[in-house]
Amino acid sequence: MRLKFLLILVCSVTLFAKLPTEIENDIEQNKAHLLKIFKQLHQNPELGFMEKETSALVAKELKTLGYKTITGIAKTGVVGILKNGKGPILMFRADMDANAVKEITNLPYASKKVVKRDDGTQTPVMHACGHDAHTTWLLGMAKAMKAAKDKWHGTLVLVFQPAEELIEGARAMVDDGMYKKGVPKPDILISMHTAPIPTGMAVLAKGNRMAGTDQLDVTFYGIGGHGSTPHLTKDPVLMAASAIVQYQFIISRGVDAQHSAVLTVGSVQAGSDNNVIPSSAILKINLRWYDEKDRDMMIQAIKRINESIAFAYGLPKDKYPTMKQKGWAYPVKNDPELIKKVRPALVEIYGDKNIFAEAPKSMGSEDFHHLVFNATNAKYIHIFIGTADPKLFAKAQKEGKTIPFSNHNGNYIVDPNAIPTAVKAGCNILLHLFNNQIGKKQ
Numbered sequence: 001m002r003l004k005f006l007l008i009l010v011c012s013v014t015l016f017a018k019l020p021t022e023i024e025n026d027i028e029q030n031k032a033h034l035l036k037i038f039k040q041l042h043q044n045p046e047l048g049f050m051e052k053e054t055s056a057l058v059a060k061e062l063k064t065l066g067y068k069t070i071t072g073i074a075k076t077g078v079v080g081i082l083k084n085g086k087g088p089i090l091m092f093r094a095d096m097d098a099n100a101v102k103e104i105t106n107l108p109y110a111s112k113k114v115v116k117r118d119d120g121t122q123t124p125v126m127h128a129c130g131h132d133a134h135t136t137w138l139l140g141m142a143k144a145m146k147a148a149k150d151k152w153h154g155t156l157v158l159v160f161q162p163a164e165e166l167i168e169g170a171r172a173m174v175d176d177g178m179y180k181k182g183v184p185k186p187d188i189l190i191s192m193h194t195a196p197i198p199t200g201m202a203v204l205a206k207g208n209r210m211a212g213t214d215q216l217d218v219t220f221y222g223i224g225g226h227g228s229t230p231h232l233t234k235d236p237v238l239m240a241a242s243a244i245v246q247y248q249f250i251i252s253r254g255v256d257a258q259h260s261a262v263l264t265v266g267s268v269q270a271g272s273d274n275n276v277i278p279s280s281a282i283l284k285i286n287l288r289w290y291d292e293k294d295r296d297m298m299i300q301a302i303k304r305i306n307e308s309i310a311f312a313y314g315l316p317k318d319k320y321p322t323m324k325q326k327g328w329a330y331p332v333k334n335d336p337e338l339i340k341k342v343r344p345a346l347v348e349i350y351g352d353k354n355i356f357a358e359a360p361k362s363m364g365s366e367d368f369h370h371l372v373f374n375a376t377n378a379k380y381i382h383i384f385i386g387t388a389d390p391k392l393f394a395k396a397q398k399e400g401k402t403i404p405f406s407n408h409n410g411n412y413i414v415d416p417n418a419i420p421t422a423v424k425a426g427c428n429i430l431l432h433l434f435n436n437q438i439g440k441k442q
Contacts, residue, residue, distance in 0.1 A: 045098030048163030074172035087154025091186035095164035130194025140423035167327030187439030201386035213365035
């Protein structure tokens with residue numbers, strides 16, 4: 001992949017466009033406003049289901065543009081609806097939440113936010129996955145599509161979703177009655193996501209794109225006591241440590257070597273004092289998978305390991321470990337026929353050579369498709385948009401790196417110049433689908 005990027009990097013500076021004049025002019029005139037919104041969002045990141053300022057900004061923008069605006073869906077979700085005659089119902093989604101990550105970019109608009117979680121702990125927060133850009137470019141699309149109403153017909157539904165990082169937001173919006181509160185059920189759902197490849201490039205590939213995921217909390221219970229008398233305790237820290245090691249055998253010896261699966265323990269929480277053995281220990285686990293049989297096997301194996309450790313330590317069954325499932329999502333699989341229909345619209349903006357039709361599937365995950373899973377059964381596609389400054393990308397390549405930075409790291413930077421182009425791309429996709437009546441239910 002690195003060599004391939006080197007060969008075509010020169011193409012990233014050449015952009016193509018065949019948009020209506022109304023949209024081109026609107027995006028050009030709106031650049032400064034979009035940049036202001038982007039920087040404001042970046043400096044004021046909010047965690048999942050806490051996006052109060054972000055959703056308020058979004059709602060204000062949509063109402064100013066004349067969109068029917070529905071707020072408070074799953075606490076902070078916002079939907080803007082623009083009905084424009086007969087035609088397909090197209091839904092475009094952006095996620096709004098940030099990450100519990102300390103920013104180290106040194107940007108003049110870097111986040112310095114520290115927030116308190118529901119459990120009372122404090123954490124630095126930043127947009128380390130580009131959701132600030134997603135929100136900004138969807139607002140840009142809202143304005144441009146309104147300015148060009150005479151160029152398309154149908155219903156445009158813009159979803160600003162909370163809590164994607166928790167893998168809960170999309171399903172929470174549906175469970176909160178999104179479609180009973182006036183949101184039209186779409187024929188097609190579209191999502192675009194930042195990627196640390198050069199600005200001016202995009203990934204539009206068919207088939208499996210992103211892995212399924214589960215977020216699990218396992219709590220080991222023991223008998224606490226003084227650190228000097230461990231024989232009088234049942235140490236949950238030791239149990240948790242044993243479990244962490246044993247979990248890794250699930251992947252290396254339980255999953256077919258030709259399948260893709262990941263088991264990560266992202267957090268270990270136990271006790272607070274040096275000389276006290278605590279009475280419980282929590283492991284926060286993340287699973288990634290493409291095959292549901294692998295998923296089921298991993299979950300059952302985790303349960304067996306937990307219980308076997310408790311048994312080995314002589315614990316009564318009422319002190320056996322518990323497991324809580326939190327966010328989860330199925331794999332993202334792009335529809336091949338829909339990809340074919342959307343590609344010409346992206347080619348007009350980025351150029352054919354700058355769009356990757358073949359790309360490795362990711363072990364990262366998404367939940368946007370749960371907006372339509374088991375709710376509308378609409379077709380959906382997920383597109384990666386290059387948002388890394390080409391100079392930073394070229395520098396990284398010379399240093400032997402594949403990319404200059406990766407998502408969820410404190411040094412993740414979105415090139416602001418990528419946002420207006422993403423607005424053009426999104427608008428052109430919508431125009432193409434609307435005007436070709438793609439997705440219209442008969």
